[in-house]
Each structure stands twice: as C-alpha cells, then as structure tokens.
Amino acid sequence: MAETSAASPKATSKKMRRQEAEALILSAAEKVFAEAGFGGATMQLIADVAGLPKANLHYYFPTKELLYRQVVQKIFQIWLQAADIFDQADGPEEGIGAYIDAKMEISRRHADGSKVWASEVMHGAPVIQDYLETTLTDWTNGRIEVIERWIAEGRMAPIDPRHLLYMLWATTQHYADFGHQIDTLNGGSPLNDKQWEAAKSNIKTIILRGIGATE
Template sequence: MSDETAINRPKKGRREAARRATESTILTAAESVFAEAGFGGATMQLIADVAGLPKANLHYYFATKEELYRSVVNRIFLIWLRAADAMDEAAGPAEGIGAYIDAKMEISRHHPNGSKVWASEVMHGAPVIQDYLETTLTEWTRGRVAVIERWIAEGKMAPVNPEHLLYMLWATTQHYADFGHQIETLNGGKPLDDAQWEAAKASVKEIILRGIGVAI
C-alpha cells in the first residue's frame, strides 16, 4: 500500500462517517415531520429546518420528497424485520415470540415517529408504499407463518390462526408508539419510565403467550 493510499483511507472513512451522520439526522427529522404533517403536509423546507440544514443539503441526499419518505418508511420497516430474527432460530414460541415482543416494544419506545408514519400511510391505503406491502411484507409474513405453523405441529402452542396472531402482535406492540399520547395521558401526563416499560413488556408477553397455550 502506498503512502498516499494510507493517508487517503482515513480521510475517506471520516467523510463516510460524516455522510452517514448527516443522513441519519435528515431521516430522524423527516420521521418527525411526516409523523406530524403526513406526506401531503410535509415539505422539504420544513424537514430541512427541523434537521438544521440548508434545503440544498436535503436534495443532495434525497432528490425528492417521495424518495425521502420511502427511505423513512424503509428504515422503520428494516428495524421491524430485524426484530423478528429471534423467531427464526428460537426453540419455541416462549423464546421466539417473547423476544419478538420485547424487540417490538423497544422499537415503539425509541422509534415512535417511524411507527406513526407507517400507520398513517397504511390507513390512507398505502398510496406510496403499496409495493412494500405486496412484496417484502407479504414474503416476511409467509416466513413467520411457517415458523408458527411448525411450532403448532410440534405441539408447542395452541392451534391458532398464525396470521391473526401476527396482527395481534403488531397491533399490541405498535400501540405504544401510535397511541403514545393516550398512554401518557392515562399515566398522569408522563411518559412511561424504565420500570413501567419493563412491566408493560412482561404483561404483554404473559397475556399473549398464555393465550396461545405457552407456559411461561
């Protein structure tokens, strides 16, 4: 390796790290704006203002509002997909579904705006991300259905409808993001603290796992 290559490599690494940091800042700001204003009400200027960046910087990273919106949706969707990895290699539903609930609840806690953007999009008929639903989500769901059906066949859980179990898991865990204001109001106007989040996760796991005949 030449001296010039050795000198340039750290510079390239720093530039790439700076690029990733700026992109993350933009996506986080966009999540907040899209969650509040929806796709139609959001503007690139407003997102730039929230991100604390010139509007030209946004267009450097994302040419159009739709491209940025799809990137926001893709980010939360990929986070959700990774949360289900525990199901694929788990010995049974207690471990797999339990870990999935834990992960999804943590996502609702730390990425509430991404969840709200997804919910709003789907409630409006998914005009921008219908292709996600028909391809990636459909494929993912089939894979998790197969896992649940295997556990049922092995006698590890009650013979419930796998699709409806998944819908229940999504609805319950994402409620803590999509209806966070309602939960805070019922919690005396305060967000759930660490102990309350742990108690919520434990309660959701107990209710769902016992409901499908799994000893915990």
C-alpha cells in the same frame, strides 16, 4: 510496493460525514412525517428541523417521496431485525416472548417511525403499496411457517398464525402510535422504565398463556 484495499482517511471521513448527515435528515423527516403526514410535510420544513440548508436535503434525497420511502424502509428494517428472533428461537415462548420485548423497545425508541408507517397504511399505502405486496408479504409468510411448525410440534395451540401476528403488531405498536393517549392515561407523563417493563411482562403473559405457549 504492496497494494492495499484500505480506504484513505479522507474517503473514510467523507463517508462518515455522509452517514451522519443522512441519519440527521432521516431523524428530522421521521418527526415531520409523523406530525404532518406525507402531504403536509415539505422539504423546507424537514430541512429546518434538521438544521440544514434545503439544498443539502436535495443533495442526499432529491425528492420528498424518496426521503419518505427511506423513512418507511428504516422502521421496517428495524422491525425485520427484531423478527430474526423467530428463526433463532427454540420455541414460541422464547421466540414470541423475545419478539414482544424487541417490538416494545422499538415502539419506545422509534415512535415517530411507527406513526409514519401507521398513517401511510391507514391512507391506503399510496406510496409504499409495492413494499406491502413484496417485502412485507414475504416476511409474513416466513413467520407463518415458523409458527405453523411450532403448532405441528405441539408447542402451542392451533391458532391462525396471521391473526396472532396481527395481534402482536397491534399490541406492541399501540404504545408508539397511541403514545399520547397512553401518556394522558398515565397522569400526563410518559411511561418510566419500570412501567415499560411491567407493560412488556403483562403483554407476554396474556399472549403466551392465550396461545398455550406457557403455563
């Protein structure tokens, strides 16, 4: 009888249930950590928001710190995927423009995750300092190399790549981290689709013209 590497339906179903449970827990944890911070959040509160018994939380995530790190890693991985555009783009107008679009969409759809990251860093990164010193540092250095190449090719003004990256992060993530302020200034309502597109267009125009990447 020929051997098969395909997983059994039972195993596949179990894997799917686990993935669904973990996604549900991470979504609830993002919301709780964003509102209460690491210190104020409890596993019981996260379980209540997820609509699961506390024991289920501990089954998938034995400690609050492990769950917190997963929440932080999740938003950072989403940001990393958006940054792949840098490596694939022909130049700064396409690369940075698409990066702004992607980061703005992340701020719109993953606001809680962004707030968790911002709060952690503002408190001195007590839980994820090692992450900043390794993964974030390596990622930043890689993007700096791409920007420096564009500068050397005369595709953009000779600016400090680090400050450009800081500006991109601050600008795009502002729409998540200070969403309540933006909603208030927008008459008490979240930005609609048209307003989000206008925001992305304006940010791209200001930044790309400022660095000499477009007319």
